Amino acid sequence: MLKENLDIISDAERVQQQDLQKAAGLTAIAQPLVEHIYTADPSAHVFNGKIYIYPSHDIETDEPINDRGDQYAMRDYHVLSLTEVGGEVTDHGCVLDVTDVAWAEKQMWAPDAAEKNGQYYLYFPARDHEGIFRLGVAVSNTPEGPFVAEPEPIKNSFSIDPAIYQDEDNQYYAYFGGIWGGQLQRWSTGDYVDEDIYPKEDEPALLPKVAKLSDDMLQFAEDVKDVQIFDENGELLRAGDADRRFFEGPWVHKYNNQYYLSYSTGDTHKIVYATSNSPYGPFVYQGVILEPVLGWTTHHSIAEYEGKWYLFYHDCTLSGGQTHLRSVKMTELTYAENGKINTIQPYK
Ligand code: FUB
Secondary structure (H helix, E strand, O other): OOOOOOOOOOHHHHHHHHHHHHHHHOOEOOOOOOOOOEEEEEEEEEEOOEEEEEEEEEOOOOOOOOOOOOOOOOOEEEEEEEOOOOOOOEEEEEEEEHHHOOOEEEOOOOOEEEEEOOEEEEEEEEEEOOOOEEEEEEEEOOOOOOOEEOOOOOOOOOOOOOEEEEOOOOOEEEEEOEOHHHOHHHOOOOOOOOOOOOOOOOOEOOOOEEEEEOOOOOOEOOOOEEOOEEOOOOOEOEOOOOOOOOOEEEEEEEEOOEEEEEEEOHHHOOEEEEEEOOOOOOEEEEEEEEOOOOOOOOOOEEEEEOOEEEEEEEEOOOOOOOOOOOEEEEEEEOEOOOOOEOOEOOEO
């Protein structure tokens, strides 16, 4: 199926109109972590006893709002940190700008970071000079940067939203992918095609990708693989199952020896999750973590800090519902005794 009507009335524009109307009446369960800049897509990690958040840095733009996400015109990254939940949040300033990345042209979207042997690695997507999303990596001696980018993107990388999971055996896995503006639908053949090719509604949905990282953290150590997500009957989730199928923003964490893969359902605006015994999957769908937030996108991470688990997410309350001007928030995440995650309602 070809996604049509991109420039007629986009889903993003429709949601923005609805959100502007809703914005006044909502009571959010959490406040933005910072208000002096717009931030989104928070990837949180605990390094050296502090919470570090690697977000996108949203900016005002004249780009059109459409389903390709042209309105997400970000061009640099900031790092945030805090030592106490509810305490002061430090903005460490600009740690990497698109002009310092030789291969990248624009759209510095959702990043993540990892630490190995005292070095810190910032992973990020951007469009290259041909307009194709690739994943890059930049290196620093400290978690707060600044980061120095590798001159080339990661070989065989594509699409968006890298998330790095460090397993207990110190193997690092890169998960990534996103459909629509994230271009995953252009890689179904294994090579880039300049056309959107989606599965039919009753065919298996497009899947997030995974590859183990090389010892030096700068490349994939193996071929990129699909991360399968099954339903309760052992069938792959279908493309038409918009409430459950993968859209973008994969994140993996481990709880009680189970791997939890969580992600955004995109046009149904939920954060959902699936579980597995292996970092490669297959994963089995379990349920909803976060109900829709104000704004079109929803994007999250999950981290444990001082014995409690937290969901890091974003919404558009601070900007009054402008879909491309988001703010990072955090709230506690809890598990039921059977390991299920208790669903979070972002507004009262
Ligand atoms: O921030 C730009 C894009 O919007 C991210 O890469 C997606 O996950 C969505 O949040």
